[in-house]
Amino acid sequence: MIRVGEVKAMQKRNTNQKHIVYDALDYLGHADTEKLIAYINEHYEGISLATIYRNLASLQEDNKIARRKLGTMDVYETVKGKHYHLKCRVCGEIYDIPAEDVSVSLNVNDDGYEIEDVDVIFYGLCRNCKNLGN
Ligand SMILES: [Zn+2]
Ligand SMILES: [Zn+2]
Numbered sequence: 001m002i003r004v005g006e007v008k009a010m011q012k013r014n015t016n017q018k019h020i021v022y023d024a025l026d027y028l029g030h031a032d033t034e035k036l037i038a039y040i041n042e043h044y045e046g047i048s049l050a051t052i053y054r055n056l057a058s059l060q061e062d063n064k065i066a067r068r069k070l071g072t073m074d075v076y077e078t079v080k081g082k083h084y085h086l087k088c089r090v091c092g093e094i095y096d097i098p099a100e101d102v103s104v105s106l107n108v109n110d111d112g113y114e115i116e117d118v119d120v121i122f123y124g125l126c127r128n129c130k131n132l133g134n
Contacts, residue, residue: 020044021055022078025065030075030085030094070094070121084119088126095126 082099
């Protein structure tokens, strides 16, 4: 038999683990599961792979995090406003570019397309790598 206190403790632990996964992702900015798992294993004890995957799914259901396809990469990020990405070709870091800083238009007339959304990835150097002279 499970007592009320034990259930509360379990719920608390589950909530904490969910927070840990969210906070880790928030700190990392953008991360694939490999990077996220490595970070969590390095900073927290006793969180299993199954727990991480379960919380990733749960956070996605809650619309707290999103899975994004950036070129060939699949990454998670916390849900923020509409934005695009810049990927540094040297360090591989992914940066958010606010949507209002980007303008994209498609110059075709009446070709039967119905545009619903657009995604843009910029490739180049981040400030750090540029300053290092790469
Ligand atoms: Zn860089
Ligand atoms: Zn982003």
